[in-house]
Amino acid sequence: MILIYCELTENGQIADVSLELCTKGRSLATQLGTGLEALVCGNQLKDIEKQLYPFGVDQVLKADDARLFPYRTLPHFALLSQVVKERKPDVVLMGATCVGRDLAPRIASHLRCGLTADCTSLEIGSYEDKSKNKQYDNILYQIRPAFGGNIIATIVNPETRPQMATVREGVMKKEILDQNYKGSCIQLDASKYLKKEDEAVRIIAREIEQRKINIKNASIIVSGGYGVGSRENFEMLHQLAQVLGGEVGATRAAVDAGFAEGDRQIGQTGVTVRPKLYIACGISGAVQHRAGMDQSGKIISINTDPEAPINAIADYTIIGDVCKVVPQLIACYNKNKK
Amino acid sequence: MNYQIVVLIKQVPDTQNVGPDAMNADGTVNRAALPAIFNPEDLKALEMALQIKEQYPGSVITVLTMGPERASAIIRDALSRGADRGIIISDARFAGSDTLATSYALACAIRKIGEFDMVLGGRQAIDGDTAQVGPQVAEKLDLPQITYAERLLELNGKHIVLTRRLDNGVETVEAELPVLVTVTASAPDCRYPHAHLLLKNAKAQAEIWNADAIRPEIERLGLKGSPTKVKKIDNVVLAHKEGVQVECSEAGINGLVMTLVQDHIIG
Numbered sequence: 298m299i300l301i302y303c304e305l306t307e308n309g310q311i312a313d314v315s316l317e318l319c320t321k322g323r324s325l326a327t328q329l330g331t332g333l334e335a336l337v338c339g340n341q342l343k344d345i346e347k348q349l350y351p352f353g354v355d356q357v358l359k360a361d362d363a364r365l366f367p368y369r370t371l372p373h374f375a376l377l378s379q380v381v382k383e384r385k386p387d388v389v390l391m392g393a394t395c396v397g398r399d400l401a402p403r404i405a406s407h408l409r410c411g412l413t414a415d416c417t418s419l420e421i422g423s424y425e426d427k428s429k430n431k432q433y434d435n436i437l438y439q440i441r442p443a444f445g446g447n448i449i450a451t452i453v454n455p456e457t458r459p460q461m462a463t464v465r466e467g468v469m470k471k472e473i474l475d476q477n478y479k480g481s482c483i484q485l486d487a488s489k490y491l492k493k494e495d496e497a498v499r500i501i502a503r504e505i506e507q508r509k510i511n512i513k514n515a516s517i518i519v520s521g522g523y524g525v526g527s528r529e530n531f532e533m534l535h536q537l538a539q540v541l542g543g544e545v546g547a548t549r550a551a552v553d554a555g556f557a558e559g560d561r562q563i564g565q566t567g568v569t570v571r572p573k574l575y576i577a578c579g580i581s582g583a584v585q586h587r588a589g590m591d592q593s594g595k596i597i598s599i600n601t602d603p604e605a606p607i608n609a610i611a612d613y614t615i616i617g618d619v620c621k622v623v624p625q626l627i628a629c630y631n632k633n634k635k
Numbered sequence: 636m637n638y639q640i641v642v643l644i645k646q647v648p649d650t651q652n653v654g655p656d657a658m659n660a661d662g663t664v665n666r667a668a669l670p671a672i673f674n675p676e677d678l679k680a681l682e683m684a685l686q687i688k689e690q691y692p693g694s695v696i697t698v699l700t701m702g703p704e705r706a707s708a709i710i711r712d713a714l715s716r717g718a719d720r721g722i723i724i725s726d727a728r729f730a731g732s733d734t735l736a737t738s739y740a741l742a743c744a745i746r747k748i749g750e751f752d753m754v755l756g757g758r759q760a761i762d763g764d765t766a767q768v769g770p771q772v773a774e775k776l777d778l779p780q781i782t783y784a785e786r787l788l789e790l791n792g793k794h795i796v797l798t799r800r801l802d803n804g805v806e807t808v809e810a811e812l813p814v815l816v817t818v819t820a821s822a823p824d825c826r827y828p829h830a831h832l833l834l835k836n837a838k839a840q841a842e843i844w845n846a847d848a849i850r851p852e853i854e855r856l857g858l859k860g861s862p863t864k865v866k867k868i869d870n871v872v873l874a875h876k877e878g879v880q881v882e883c884s885e886a887g888i889n890g891l892v893m894t895l896v897q898d899h900i901i902g
């Protein structure tokens with residue numbers, strides 16, 4: 298069985314990242330000939346299971362209790378760890394969000410199982426342990442770019458169960474399987490799972506902000522890397538994005554250098570985007586960055602280095618200095634727009 | 636009131652300066668090819684500890700790392716910034732540890748250090764960005780965890796109040812000690828080393844403990860204690876698109892813009 302730990306949005310809906318994982322979980326479950334279950338922990342969940350069935354969820358496990366919303370580590374840890382012990386899933390998938398990244402490692406530690414963060418792809422396959430001369434079938438391949446240059450690692454947990462992975466929002470596609478998919482729902486009695494010690498951390502205040510920067514849904518992204526050179530130069534990218542009606546994205550190197558806000562980071566550990574047009578300015582094209590943008594419709598690369606790896610996946614390459622090319626783009630656009 | 640604080644620090648390859656020889660053929664990191672630095676968020680955790688010590692001067696800060704002996708560079712750095720004691724756990728039997736085995740060894744070492752009020756660490760290490768070790772150490776020590784901490788608001792004997800930086804906002808939480816806290820990048824920067832401490836610690840040796848010293852169950856260490864295995868490492872072969880070279884001139888750029896407008900991609 299595959300289990301998805303579902304997160305809730307502020308207004309009590311299933312988070313997109315969890316629905317995306319349900320879609321992925323469904324296709325893995327079908328491939329394995331097994332079921333898909335989803336755990337939802339929150340407060341006043343009413344008919345929440347109805348949001349999940351269309352994604353092919355066979356069984357929703359729901360724990361409805363005031364202590365479960367907003368999210369806190371220990372109560373959710375108590376529920377998820379017990380549910381995993383009871384139901385023994387082969388695979389547990391969670392969002393690589395600030396909730397999933399807080400909860401998943403604690404669960405993996407408790408169950409002494411493996412966990413791979415920020416996977417960009419999940420597949421089923423076999424694994425041969427040559428040193429033990431053992432063959433394992435139907436193993437979850439947890440695939441992610443690994444440290445360093447152009448490298449993708451496939452990670453497996455042959456011996457331990459469940460096999461756990463986290464995935465960022467936007468990496469998997471969210472697709473309804475069947476509006477009338479028939480699933481069932483089990484109500485869990487939260488009081489049976491929660492102890493007094495789980496209240497050790499109390500939330501005193503919460504200030505939830507609407508996300509100000511929304512690059513995920515932009516159809517045009519002007520993205521800048523370390524080659525843009527400064528925060529001031531990044532202003533030009535904002536101008537270009539503004540005239541084109543797009544948003545500004547950035548690489549991690551640009552974010553680390555303080556050229557752009559962290560919310561703009563695109564890539565394996567940032568946001569995954571699929572815009573109609575992606576303009577990469579002063580970006581080398583490391584695998585961790587490409588993981589978040591290589592599904593873009595059209596890619597333009599502006600780079601002084603003809604050998605920059607990003608050029609290999611670009612539809613249009615301009616070899617030149619961002620500071621010269623971007624203002625020219627703005628001028629030409631103003632001249633040609635209808 | 637004084638506090639016993641353990642800060643988890645890690646020496647990491649500077650991922651900003653990754654060259655082509657960064658990986659070994661077997662898929663492990665070629666640490667020798669990269670400059671090694673103090674993991675940035677661990678410096679933020681150290682700063683939080685130093686702030687506590689400033690307020691409660693009798694507090695004791697122990698920095699702990701698992702790594703090779705050359706990690707004494709970051710131990711000296713931490714001592715020069717005001718930490719009191721530095722420990723490296725180092726042993727061939729730790730080799731090949733994933734986060735589960737790492738957190739197990741660190742938890743054993745923390746137990747050996749003795750009584751503590753707080754364990755602080757960085758949110759994540761830049762070499763893997765997993766952010767797993769903190770919560771896993773918390774679980775092993777049966778401590779509540781507060782991740783993504785940004786600011787320490789209050790500490791009074793039994794309680795700690797902190798803000799946490801979330802994906803979509805800020806949360807203020809309160810917990811009873813002892814607790815494990817991971818500190819995030821937006822927390823205050825670490826103060827610089829003091830000149831006199833730099834001199835004093837220039838030749839300081841960290842205490843080095845081997846596996847036996849932390850009394851572990853040996854099979855939970857290193858490669859044996861690590862459930863995750865690397866099946867394979869692929870060099871990404873860039874699917875080379877037949878891209879168009881646009882001449883970097885007004886005419887070239889103008890042509891590109893016209894094409895994009897015609898194709899209804901912009902405009």
Ligand SMILES: Cc1cc2nc3c(=O)[nH]c(=O)nc-3n(C[C@H](O)[C@H](O)[C@H](O)COP(=O)(O)OP(=O)(O)OC[C@H]3O[C@@H](n4cnc5c(N)ncnc54)[C@H](O)[C@@H]3O)c2cc1C
Binds near residue numbers: 444522524526547764
């Ligand atoms: C665990 C991990 C996770 C990571 N996650 C991410 C992630 O999510 N997103 C991400 O982006 N990165 C991520 N990285 C970092 C990634 O490996 C690269 O370091 C980063 O993407 C490089 O950013 P860059 O292209 O801006 O900088 P650089 O690699 O320094 O490239 C700068 C480019 O600008 C060009 N240039 C310089 N000057 C000019 C000029 N005047 N005009 C035009 N071009 C110019 C150069 O030729 C070069 O190609 C991660 C790394 C690790 C280890």
Ligand SMILES: Nc1ncnc2c1ncn2[C@@H]1O[C@H](COP(=O)(O)O)[C@@H](O)[C@H]1O
Binds near residue numbers: 674755760761768
């Ligand atoms: N080998 C180590 N020694 C000491 N602390 C570590 C080690 N690995 C990780 N940590 C701590 O755990 C945090 C998260 O690391 P990671 O899970 O690797 O992203 C780091 O910021 C450190 O505070």
